[in-house]
Amino acid sequence: MGAESQKIVFGMPLPAEKDAQRGSRKPRLDKAERDQMIFQTIHVDTLIPEDHPARAIWEFVGKMDLTSLYLKINAVEGTAGRSATDPHTLISLWIYAYSQGISSAREMEKLCEYHPAFQWLTGMKVINHHTLSDFRIGNKEALDGLFTQTLGLLSAENLITLERVMHDGTKIKANAGADSFRTEERIQAHLKMAKAHLESMGDPTETPSDDRARKARERAAHERKERLETALRELEKIRAHKPDEEAMRKARASQTDPEARIMKQSNGGYGPSYNVQISTDRANGVIVGVEATQEANDCGRLLPAVEKIQENTGCLPKQMVADGGYTNRQNILAMDEKGVEFIGSMPDVSKTTLAQFARRGIDPAFYPGSFRYNPKRNTYTCPAGKVLTYAGKAKRHGLTEYHYRANDNDCAACAFKEKCCPQSPKKGRCVVRTENHSVVHAFITKMNTPEAKEIYRQRGPTAEFPNAWIKEKMKLRQFRLRGLRKIGMECVWACLTYNIQSWIRLRWSPPGLSSVMC
Ligand code: SF4
Incomplete structure (x- = not known):
């Protein structure tokens, strides 16, 4: 390197006196040293700031009664064996994961290794993805109970009034491809092959094996056979709604998620989906009811939605607002019978x-x-x-x-x-x-008044916001799980998360920060 070029560092000329002091000495740098072992002292509680949402989630879950989950744990004090993971931790982890758009148990296991919020929630422990996964789908009654408890806690903080509830449905893609739909003939052929494959594996009780890979293969073969049998049962249900013999003959069911149905998506295309019905309280945008169905049409889901709200909160909503998909004479009469005022939009036929x-x-x-x-x-x-x-x-x-x-x-x-x-x-x-x-006549007259029209105009922003949030922020555009029961639980987890996020936004004040403010 020539003397002239030494005077240029990163394209900038060095001052003359600095150049004289350095002479030919190289700069001393603090470089990354990776070939070393270090011990670090970590105060787990300071991994995340005082106002981190993980703290709020932990605090909210701590207010819930988790007795039913604790009673299911076999490991008790005074006995040998491994301790069970605290349900408080598992619930908080799932809520935090959904709030971050994460719905994969494997990804959560990895995040437990290095992500400060996950480390804080677990106390620096790594939780196995099987434990996480089993907990998400293994406690349906408890999960429904958590949703109800959440509504109780939000109601106690005056965040729910049930004066006006906006209802809407949204289609969420199933975890199956459109090409997984087959006619009965093809499903029967695949079932025959699946049974032959299982038989070729031999009887596991006669040839017990410790080989984990083999056990996994056997489990997968059993699951495939069961899925195909379910597909045949679902095909019968699909056929029951077909208008004629020809349509019944052509009917198809999914081999991947037999309970999914082909539905029209918001983008105009068709695909395997479930119809998720969400009821939102107008006062603070809290979700008071959620249900996943196989019905593509919304019109039959208004009465079940009202009954779900009653089941969750113990009260009927005073007013139910829904779009033209729910507004028909049958629903107008049903709402009148229930004593719920209905605001809707009668389609022009x-x-x-x-x-x-x-x-x-x-x-x-x-x-x-x-x-x-x-x-x-x-x-x-x-x-x-x-x-x-x-x-x-x-x-x-x-x-x-x-x-x-x-x-x-x-x-x-x-x-x-x-x-x-x-x-x-x-x-x-x-x-x-x-x-x-007369009830329908009164409804049509009411819906022509400016007051009713103004209430109906509020429907879109309130009812469609949670749907958009769940799809965009929680990234639940497609279900990770399969089957009506499991995807229904995914919906409850998402809505539970949404409600806790609403509580954080509307009511939570971090303990440390609130004392500073005082
Ligand atoms: S007589 Fe019968 S066909 Fe003729 S205009 Fe009257 S109704 Fe129609």
Whole structure:
């Protein structure tokens, strides 16, 4: 290296006097030394700051009654064996993990090794992913109990009023691919192969083995056989909803997650999913009810949602607000019977009705609007001046249909027959007059008022926020687990986390910081 180039360090010229002092000496650097053993002193409690959310989660879980979980532990004082991991720790770990968008037990095990918040929660212990995983899915009743207790604690802090509850559903992808759906023929063929494979492994009771890899293979083969058997059972349920023989024959079920159903996603595409129903209290955005279902359609889930809220809180909501997917006559009557005021948006079915007339080949000039009703005589007069007389009524949910029919001979001889009733060669034209149930009529009148419209406008921000939070922040766009029971538990874990995060945001003040503020 030349003398001129030595004067340039990182492209900057050295001051002349500094250059003179250094001479040819090299800079002394504190380099990373990795070939060494060191001992470190750590005060575990100072691993995270006073206002860290892990402390808040620990504090909140500490307020819960975990007796049912402690009673399940076999290891007791005075006996030999390994101690069980404290449920307080396991619950806090899962809540913290979900709040960080982590739902993998293996990832949590790794984080326990170096992540300060996980180390603080476990007291610097590494918890095996099997322990974490088993705890997440092995305590359904206790988990439901924790959700209920959380609502009780939030209610005690005046964070729940149940004055107005917004309800909505969201589709979450199942842990299965669209290509895992098979017809009965294919599932039967795969089941046959799975059984043959199991038989080829021999009877494990006759040939006991300590080989862990072999045991894992046997367990996997058993699980595959059970999944295929479940797929056949689920296929029968899917077929029960098919309209005809051809559709039943073509019906398919997933071999990976047999309980998943093909549903329309928010992006317009279709895929294996579950429909997650969430009820949110308007006062502070606390989730008061959650349920995962296989039903793609929302309309049948409003009443179960109200019953779930009652089960969780012991009270019925005063008012339930839901979108057009839930607003039908059946639900309006059901809410009225329950004593819950319903605010919804009645879908406009006029376009569907007109499309039906068009499909039947009826000319627009002969749609029911062109027939004149005479209330005194209870008859209709058609555009050709003929009278349609009352022919009977049919009652449906919240609706009575009155049928009126023209004389067969009048229509047969009519010049407009091809335009008026082209699909009824022998019978006279029929017109239906509908009359809403008084409760439905009152609902429609109410929903035309500015007050009701204003309440309905609040629905979107309140009801859709938890759905978006769970999908975006907790990254629960796709379930990690499989089967309705397990994904239902994933939903409860996510909503439990959401509610505790709400408590942290609205009520928690770190003990150290609050005393400083005082
Ligand atoms: S087809 Fe029958 S109902 Fe229709 S316009 Fe003619 S008479 Fe009237």
